Amino acid sequence: MRLWIGLHLPRLPLEVFSPSWSADAGTAVLEQEVVLAASALARQAGVTPGMRRGGALMMAPQVQLHERAPEQEAQALHAVAMAMLQFTPQVAEGEEATLLLDVGASLRLFGGIRRLCALVRASLATLGFTGVLAVAPTARGAWLLARGGGGRSLTIERMVRRLHGLPATLLPPARPYQAWLEGIGCLSVGDVANLPRPGLQRRCGRELLDMLDAAHGQAAEMFCWIEAPATFGAKLELFDRVENTDLLLAGARRLLQQLTGWLNVRQLAVERVTLLLEHERGRVARPPTAVEIVLAEAVWHDEHLVRLLKERLAKLVLDAPVIGLVLEAPQVKPMAPLSDSLFPEPGGSQEDRQRLFELLAARLGADNVLQAAPQADYRPEHANAWLPVQEKLPPARVVAQLPPGGLPRPAWLLPKPIALLVRDHRPFYGSPLRMVSSAERIEAGWWSDTQTRDYFIAQGEDNAYYWVYRERLPGADEETEQRWYLHGLFG
Structure with a gap:
């Protein structure tokens, strides 16, 4: 199904100088010293289109007057066209600040023409512009409906009925002959279309007939599609x-x-x-x-x-x-x-989790939202590394495996081991600690930070379990008082 959206921006000159999201004390745009467009506040002050500069200043000295800037208008229209590319890759620029969108292939993706039109309006409002939307089976028909006030006509028959009720002056090739058409009683597009074609061509030229044929779907239409640049x-x-x-x-x-x-x-x-x-x-x-x-x-x-x-x-x-x-x-x-x-993940997709992490990092700071980055090292402080969630993890490496029959690791590892008191040759942390496992010896780090430790699972009188280690000092004998440290807590 071929369907077009015509998007006409009737207030583009005004909105280029007075965006909707900024404060507006009254703005008017001049073209050749004549008011072309006026904001609502300017109209309330008495400034109307067609008024000359002197009259506008006399009526409302506080209104800001700007000369029309075609270059800025073209940039604004291009910005709107770039935003419309999210709905269809086929966007063309029409006459008189109008864009034409071929949306026939986009209806199913966006949930139908009503939903698509609502999305186009929302995008246009976000850009700070107002526009008139029209939907028709032909591009020229959508253009004429948009210039004539908008509306949706999804079939050729309904579109033709609506087109024939529009003023004939909407047809650009017919404007030089407005006086002649009014003289013979042709005031609407339908009146012009019903005139004898040979006589109409001799009087007004072939361009008017081509536009009527294109609007009625009786002639092919050629467009130059807007292309997105290679970089943004x-x-x-x-x-x-x-x-x-x-x-x-x-x-x-x-x-x-x-x-x-x-x-x-x-x-x-x-x-x-x-x-x-x-x-x-x-x-x-x-x-x-x-x-x-x-x-x-x-x-x-x-x-x-x-x-x-x-x-x-x-x-x-x-x-x-x-x-x-x-x-x-x-x-x-x-x-x-x-x-x-076939079945989506119940807890949300990976993209949903990543977006949540990014939002938390933006709100709490990147250094406060971390992800685990285990390292191939037997030393607990070095094996349990953490990086900001926004950083890419290094290439996967072989993580040091626990020896067969090794002790389980605690759920919470302290950032820095805590030295424990020793009472009656037993470590003390709120209460005397009792060893409930055999020793697990870790000897590593001879190249940077040498560690020689015997790790135990200890139990306090409150039945809480702790991960403690006894430091093995070089040259120490059995009579030397040993130092104990708390390194982790079990859940």
Whole structure:
């Protein structure tokens, strides 16, 4: 089933200068000294499209006036197109700030056209823009419906009925002939389509007929699809000096939407992202502040990255106001295929656990969330090594095996052995300790930290079990008082 989404951004010039997540005291955009678009506050103050600069300043001196910047508008439209790539790899740019999305192959993946349209609107809102959505079986039909106010028409017949009710001036080739069409009573697209084709072609040219045929599905449509670059980098200029990290997170979400689209269309997953907070330039220039997120498990959606950035930015102390954001993805890898297991793991997938660890590390600090990294060493202090959960474990090595019949190891190993008192030739820890196992001798570390110890399992009067050792000193005889240490606790 071929289905298209037309996405028209009617307020793009205004929103380029007045994003929805920033404070707006009233903004208007000028084109050739005439108001092209005005915000809600500016309209309340009396500024309307079509008003000249002098009239706008007279009505509302406090309203901010900006000259239209086609380059910034093109950058904003490109940012929206990059975000839309997460829904379909076939995105084309249409006339008059409109994007066309071929979503026929994406319906099943996203749960149908209603759900897909809701996701497109949510992504657009995250980017800080407003748009008009239309759905139609043809690209030109979706474009016309989007320019005419939006709506969904899933069949050719219903689409044709809706198209024929739209104003004829929505057809760009018909606008130069508006006076002639009004003179003969052709006010709608349907009126123009019902005119004799030979006469309409002689009067208005072939381009108008081609557009009508494409809209009705009677002619092939050719598109130049938007291509994602080989590497990702997105920049956002802030409209004021920002010192609130909440506003920075809102801006970062806009950049993450573009990253999500880029990852999906390139079939990649990101392992490391860097958010650069740009500060003042010129004489007081200072290097940008880098916020780096390292992921133990590569992802290609933005929800987890948003949570991690929120935790990192909440703890960040800004040394200077921020005027711009730059998001980079320096480390990516091919997207992993979906799991082919019939029954999912009851306790959650490996990716779910890794995301939980990353969130804890962002909130508590990387040094407080550790993972076991056992080493091939008989010495307990060296065999039980721990690394931050975000670090990659070294290549697997053979871990020192316990000897046959060896003693069990305790659940809790103390960071540093505790010297014990000796009373009546017995170690003492709250109460006299009684040895309940034979000795296990460990002699290792002659190359760095020599250890010669006899380990025992000891029991106290409270029936708790301890892992203790007796240090064997070189040259000591049986009459020498021996030193005892507590090294571990059994559960």
